[in-house]
Amino acid sequence: MSGTGALMTVHVGQCGNQLAQAFWKSMVDEHGINERGQTTHEDDMNDKKDLLFYQADDDHYVPRAVLVDLEPRVINGMMQSPNFSNLFNTDNIFMSDHGGGAGNNWASGYCQGQEVQEKIMDIIIREAENTNNLDGILFTHSVSGGTGSGTGSLLLERLREAFPKKVIQTYSVFANSDTSTDVVVHPYNWVLSMQRLIENPDHVVVLDNAALHRLAAGKFKTDTPTFDHINSLVARIMSTSTAPYRFNSAMCPSIRYLDLAPFPPMHFIQSAISPVVDPNENFTRKTSVADVTRFLLKPTSMMVSTASRVRPNDCMLSAYMFLQGQIEAHTIMTAEQNVDFAIRRPPFYMLKPLRMMHAPLSPYVRPQYKVSGLLLNNSTSVAPLFESLLSKYDKLRSKRAFIDKFEKIDNFSLDMMDDAMHIVQDLLDEYKAVVQKDYLTRGL
């Protein structure tokens, strides 16, 4: 593969593995592969299946994916489903012998992870060594339960150690703080995970379940969107953002060229997709580049609930817009100029020009719409979400609410929690400093 290496995925916990199902379902469809890993179409020259799949000795395609959970339900369910039972390499699955999960407790997930980390890392390193040119790792998990957050945190530390030069990009699901039914100790789990998200990956795509839920409720014509609805949106983000590498784009042939985090550790990325369509509905709209870009740049389109409350000094540190469909090169250039003009005025300021690129479509699947897009946006407008979660953490921590559940875990100390809180606070201060500083290009 010239200029392009391979990617592998690591999925941890219930949410991480449910996202794996949505993502890999769209990957097999987009690469013309059936549930046995066999090709369903004559190969297209732009289809780089080997970016995410390897070929077994009998030539069938196998996802370069590692599935990890401390309880077996979700992965077993996947292995029994007709779509996946013959697709994944079962040697790439780790399920704990205890089988009880981490009880929504980061400390339990982290400490159980310490006992089994070598086994999991052996799987990941073997899989990485199976490709001679790994560019990066995509990692899916939730930061509010116990396994995805706790074991996920430990694995992120170990991945960074084992792959110091590879791009690590997480898709991290934040709890839906609008619903009382979600995990009550999620602010603790979040703070502890955030420390590892600040310290280890190159990019963290922040997926706020509250925003995803609202978007899905509006678009899927249901008041009670399911995780299937929500995960289909996340799969769109993951598939569009990897489309340039998977389908031979000259503009961005590898995740290594994605310059989304010019000021680390401010590497928390918001995303928006357009159009959002219920696949079971007749699509009657006419899409255009102008229409799609306008929607993507609306603060309310971001998959982060607090981003819709625009603050006058917010600024985009780096952003990429991926457009897909039947689009002429000159249309992208005109759109780029229009967008460039729009984002130099409130509510958008940019430190770097927004980069637009044409992300090729799968040669085998035709969407219902002609033009679609994805925005990956590294903006200071993510900070209010962190501020709100930190204040939820402070409220629980000051009352020592549920703290006994964490204290009773061997090898866990409350200092770990307090240290993590300071690291998150430092990140927030960095965001605030950017917002206040006059090096922003706004004629100050």
Ligand SMILES: Nc1nc2c(ncn2[C@@H]2O[C@H](COP(=O)(O)OP(=O)(O)OP(=O)(O)O)[C@@H](O)[C@H]2O)c(=O)[nH]1
């Ligand atoms: N978007 C999305 N969120 C999910 C999904 N499954 C669970 N969540 C959210 O993830 C959080 C809980 O994390 P889980 O992934 O269920 O838990 P876990 O990481 O397996 O940890 P334990 O259950 O404690 O072992 C809650 O905020 C849920 O709302 C999913 O499929 N999609």
